[in-house]
Amino acid sequence: MKKIFYLLSMVMLFAVACDKDNTNNEEQIKAPTALEYASVTIADHNAIVIKPEDIAPNAPVVVVATKDLELKTRAAEQLDVNFKAAEHCLIGNYILCIVEVGNDADASFLAEVKNSFSSATKAYLLSYRNEYAYTAAMQIPDTFNAYGCVSATMNATTYAANNFTKPVSFVHVHATENSLYKWYGVEPNYVAVPLCVGALVAINECTHYTTGELLPRDGMGLVSYTKYLGGKDGHEVVLYSVDGANEGWCDAEFEVYNQIWNFFKNH
């Protein structure tokens, strides 16, 4: 009798185990998704579109405006596995469009770039080492859900000739030792970082701010942030300042892509 019970129990346990295995198979995340790269021309500008190969058609798009040809080439040739900005679209599950920009003070073509992703439910603009996010925030404030700028400030001539007219949510990442776009501005070319941010805080009608620091990585400078809150229609401005670093993404100092993406997806 005991033997029968034992055998029955074993059979049941086996059945449960098999069932569990099946369930696991169903729940298992699909095989790691690869990135698709495509070189395209949008609004007469060279661009690279990078996306997870099985991404939903209505996934959000992050347009990165860059003058950095090296970066673009690296993306195009799919050579650099350490190109973290591209890899992050796997984590965030968004489409990344790196578009080459020049020195034109007109950012309106970025609306065409955005419109080329007509299925995207949300679109964000990030300018890397150039002022296009600020120019676009002035000229096409309704086009993107949020704007961001890494390692650049406003062009002084553009600022003198244009006004911010509508609130925009904006994130700015800047190293205090940036030698080209200096923190306190460069006469007569570039506006000081606190004054760029202050102009957005003013147009957003933010009322107050909070400050904080991120846990420093070994040997890296302190990363602190100021979040300007209470703005019209929930618009806010966030400034990350990275002590001691120079130009670049500041991705050695902190999870810059995560921080920017977290800001974007909240708007």
Place this chain on the structure above:
Amino acid sequence: MKKFIFILSALFVCYAASAGSLKTETIEDQGVTRSYYVYLPTDLPADAPLVFILHGYGGSANAYVNNSSLTFKQLAEEYKVALCYPQATTDPRPNTGWNVYYPWQIDKMKIDDCEFICNLAKHLHTKYNLSAKNTFLTGMSNGGEMCYLMAYRKASEFGAIASMAGLTLTEMAKRHDYTTPVAFMEVHGTGDMTSRWEGDPTNQYGWGAYLAVPVAVGAVAAANKCMYQETTVLPKIKNQVIFHRYYGSPYGKEVHFYEVRNGGHNWATDSFDSCRVIMEFFKSNMR
């Protein structure tokens, strides 16, 4: 004998330093008799600048005239500027105060103090042959709030405006926009427990909701389109003072921001020569 001559000389120097004439006067404005003091230094030239000094909430012009830590009268002799210390009316609370949209003033206080100051300025320009172009405004606390309100509403009437421990109430920002660039200064203690550095967005402390001080100053810098910044640590006397200069405005209107670390709700005269700094700021904005 030498000692006696020395004391006499010292007394003479003190007297000469503020030997101008102080007058108490009144003016009819908006159906109300308003009082004020005018200080005219010795040998005041024609078309001399005029500086308004506004007292704080519950305060008086008389107290400011007699406040020895405020060196404006001595500085008026040196810089050859006329001074005016107007008296605020009594508000609905009731306390003496300028109408700057505190919650208990909104819709209840009929006096328009911005109009009053401008009317008084015109009166003094004519009566004492003072410069309409070079008229300046400073004030502390409630008087500082008036500085922000005037920057919103009457910027073209002033060569420059300097607020001490002043605030931008959100009611001001709701009702007005900065339409005319104006040279502006703010001196504010980060430890000010009355007019809080970090702002009071929910009116927790009863003065009405107001902006964080750096946000308020940033709004003026943005309106002036200041493009560049210099930050200087001043020699430490009591509290450390950090001077932020925002410049490069296409309108030529700078914003100067003195951050008094751990400073309280006062003119910060124990941490730097704030009255002279204000007078120098006004001088640099003579038109």
